[in-house]
Amino acid sequence: MLAITPGGLSLMRGRSLRLASLWRITRRDGQVFRFAVHDRPLPFREEDFATYTYTPVQGIDPSSLEMPNGLEDLNLEVDGVTGTTITSDDLRAGLFRNAAVSEFVVNWRFPWAGAIVTTAYTMESLRFNGEDWKADMSGVGKRLTQRVGRRHSRRCDADLGDGRCAAPLGPFTFAAELAQSVSPSSPRQVFVLSGAPAGGLGDDFWTEGTVEWTGGSNAGVVSEVQKSTDGGGGSYTLTLYLPTPNDIQIGDAFTVIAGCNKTATICTSKFANLVNFQGYPTMPGSDKALQGP
Incomplete structure (x- = not known):
């Protein structure tokens, strides 16, 4: 302008x-x-x-x-x-x-x-x-040159919990304070989530999820979870995609939301929300178009 x-x-x-x-x-x-x-x-x-x-x-x-x-x-x-x-x-x-x-x-x-x-x-x-x-x-x-609209794919293009997804986030959200020491080699990227509901949630329950830091020197920062490992007894080791601006310290408050890999399988087995799935899992790919009679 x-x-x-x-x-x-x-x-x-x-x-x-x-x-x-x-x-x-x-x-x-x-x-x-x-x-x-x-x-x-x-x-x-x-x-x-x-x-x-x-x-x-x-x-x-x-x-x-x-x-x-x-x-x-x-x-x-x-x-x-x-x-x-x-x-x-x-x-x-x-x-x-x-x-x-x-x-x-x-x-x-x-x-x-x-x-x-x-x-x-x-x-x-x-x-x-x-x-x-x-x-x-x-x-x-x-x-004016950006494409606007949806792109059809086999994966869901909605964000977990938004208006199109409509999955309730309450059962998949956990608020806590850091109680265990973090990784000495990665004090801004790896930490331990403890006190979560036990019951075999699995290694990847928090993978692709988000962590919102609500207390400590990283308050206000939202991090994405690259990997989660189930340590048993409600303890999980979380690895972030990107390091936080400041070191993660004991007592830091945060809220973590479970992750979704946007597939129909996870939408059904993890969230029981296939009715709101915003992808096209049965959409044929290029291999079908190239098949002969």
């Missing part, structure tokens, strides 16, 4: 143009960050008619941008380093994934005149190596 205000147009015609970029990043949790690619703080009045201060930031380097014609996609790549504002813990937790980004190009001598150009992005494919991060940002035009 591009827009030029009357005040900005007047400055352009007067040839008194000194450009600075203002960046507003709105994370998924609602927290807002405001940066100025400049050497001093700049006040700027936003869409809600409130004035906010954009502070100078070091270590963020956006790539050059060429304005496309028509509805062509607008892409931008940004390199940065972690610091006190964009921290490594927040990046590990994925809090900046799919964040909404607005860029306001202003005349730094007259920021009160409004933005000369306004551009909206979505932060995608965020990569992080511990110190540096790189984000690919796409404009709103990319949404």
